[in-house]
Amino acid sequence: MFYFELYDDTRLQGLKHSRKIKLVNDAVKLYRKDYPLNLTKRLLSIFIVCGIPTLISLFMVRGGLAIAWFSLSILILNIKIAGDESPQVKPYLDQLIE
Numbered sequence: 097m098f099y100f101e102l103y104d105d106t107r108l109q110g111l112k113h114s115r116k117i118k119l120v121n122d123a124v125k126l127y128r129k130d131y132p133l134n135l136t137k138r139l140l141s142i143f144i145v146c147g148i149p150t151l152i153s154l155f156m157v158r159g160g161l162a163i164a165w166f167s168l169s170i171l172i173l174n175i176k177i178a179g180d181e182s183p184q185v186k187p188y189l190d191q192l193i194e
Contacts, residue, residue: 098178107193123189146170
């Protein structure tokens with residue numbers, strides 16, 4: 097989904113876009129089999145990073161800014177988490193390429 101570092105791997109440059117996406121998604125699936133998603137930690141981070149500022153802006157500004165902040169902060173949080181996980185997913189991508 098947001099594993100930009102893995103899509104830009106030099107070994108994947110000669111492949112079609114759909115093949116790159118399939119390889120990266122398969123690598124992430126293999127990674128998730130060994131290290132399942134910690135749902136409690138993920139929900140807590142969404143509440144802290146996205147929910148609390150949204151509630152504060154909702155009470156202060158009343159409206160659209162809160163919804164915009166919530167959407168944007170979830171997107172940014174997902175990109176950051178995927179970026180942090182990319183080095184751990186890379187060995188699984190190596191398995192699929194070889």
